[in-house]
Amino acid sequence: MQPSALPRPDVAPRPARWQQLWRESIRDPQALLQHLQLDPAALGVSDQALQQFALRVPEGFVARMRRGDPSDPLLRQVLPVNEEMRQVAGFSFDAVGDGLARKATGVIQKYRGRALLVATGSCAINCRYCFRRHFDYGSENAAKGAWQEAVAAIAADPDIDEVILSGGDPLSLATHKLVELTDALRRIPHVRRLRIHTRLPIVLPERVDGELLTWLRSLPWPLAIVVHANHANEFDANVDAAVAALRGTGAQLLNQAVLLRGVNDSVQALQDLSERSFAAGVLPYYLHQLDRVEGVAHFEVDDEQARALVAGLTARLSGYLVPKLVRELPGDPSKRAL
Numbered sequence: 001m002q003p004s005a006l007p008r009p010d011v012a013p014r015p016a017r018w019q020q021l022w023r024e025s026i027r028d029p030q031a032l033l034q035h036l037q038l039d040p041a042a043l044g045v046s047d048q049a050l051q052q053f054a055l056r057v058p059e060g061f062v063a064r065m066r067r068g069d070p071s072d073p074l075l076r077q078v079l080p081v082n083e084e085m086r087q088v089a090g091f092s093f094d095a096v097g098d099g100l101a102r103k104a105t106g107v108i109q110k111y112r113g114r115a116l117l118v119a120t121g122s123c124a125i126n127c128r129y130c131f132r133r134h135f136d137y138g139s140e141n142a143a144k145g146a147w148q149e150a151v152a153a154i155a156a157d158p159d160i161d162e163v164i165l166s167g168g169d170p171l172s173l174a175t176h177k178l179v180e181l182t183d184a185l186r187r188i189p190h191v192r193r194l195r196i197h198t199r200l201p202i203v204l205p206e207r208v209d210g211e212l213l214t215w216l217r218s219l220p221w222p223l224a225i226v227v228h229a230n231h232a233n234e235f236d237a238n239v240d241a242a243v244a245a246l247r248g249t250g251a252q253l254l255n256q257a258v259l260l261r262g263v264n265d266s267v268q269a270l271q272d273l274s275e276r277s278f279a280a281g282v283l284p285y286y287l288h289q290l291d292r293v294e295g296v297a298h299f300e301v302d303d304e305q306a307r308a309l310v311a312g313l314t315a316r317l318s319g320y321l322v323p324k325l326v327r328e329l330p331g332d333p334s335k336r337a338l
Helices: 017-023 029-035 047-052 073-078 144-155 175-185 210-218 237-247 267-279 303-316
Strands: 102-104 114-118 162-166 193-198 223-227 252-258 283-288 324-327
Touching: 102 144, 114 144, 144 175, 162 175, 175 210, 210 237, 237 252, 252 267, 267 283, 267 303, 303 324
Parallel strands: 114 162, 162 193, 193 223, 223 252, 252 283, 283 324
Antiparallel strands: none
16 A cells, blocks of 8 residues: 555644745844844834834845945835834824724725725735834734635625735735635625735745645636835846736736835836836836824825926836825725825
8 A cells, every 4th residue: 555645634734935934034123234234223223113013024125135235225114213213293003094994804995896805914024114013903804713704794795896905915824815715705796806915926026836826817806916016126036037927827917106215205216116117017006105104204205295206207207107196095085196
């Protein structure tokens, strides 16, 4: 008799490569800055900010940072600094009104026809400007109870024809959990489109593996995958390969960026981002004005400057390469064009 090829039940399955790389992410600012040959004191690294919102950054993303450059635009997005602890009027814990738009556990509905699922609180990277850095993921997580409450809320509303997977980052979930969710959504006849908002193909491109691609190809709906890159330097050959694989599933790929002081607040930086993302097969979509969540005021670019930057970008690029400048405000029926 041939020995069984099945794993022994008492042996845990080995994590996928992307999961192992995620577990090896850098979480210590000192280690990060030592790797980049930078002085923590000179950069104003804050233990208080670190305790409030942890550092997490994959080593592959760190490899795209410039050594010895304290103004590196990728480093600025992840490094906890003293400026985060400054209290600024007009900045709050829930800047975009997620709490007011709660429809069920982990389900947010702000706009007609669309429901957003907070699929998980996990991300492969903690961006310092994150608008959900204070969000209560422990209680507001659509994956609770095998998705039952979230799916029931969508099934009960025939006006919802698009489901948006968000978080956290939905692709930080194991693929079998995503299959579990979409198998449940398949049984809802009025769901006609699926959208996935994710940063993982950019910061941890190894996540785009065979199992994930098989799942994406199996989906019965038109699919949009909205990735999130803020600077051209976030793209490299590994990201290009991941994006190409995602496009091969038939998904429409879009990029949304956040306008961030010290990261992409110049016409040249925005032009480079649009051209580099399009070269990779990702169409520029939104350029978000900063969501005014507490701790991120040092990243803010005022509306007048933002409009001037987009005007400069429009003068240089074809229209399809110019993202729409928008702001999200609680109670609005859609993103507000600026």
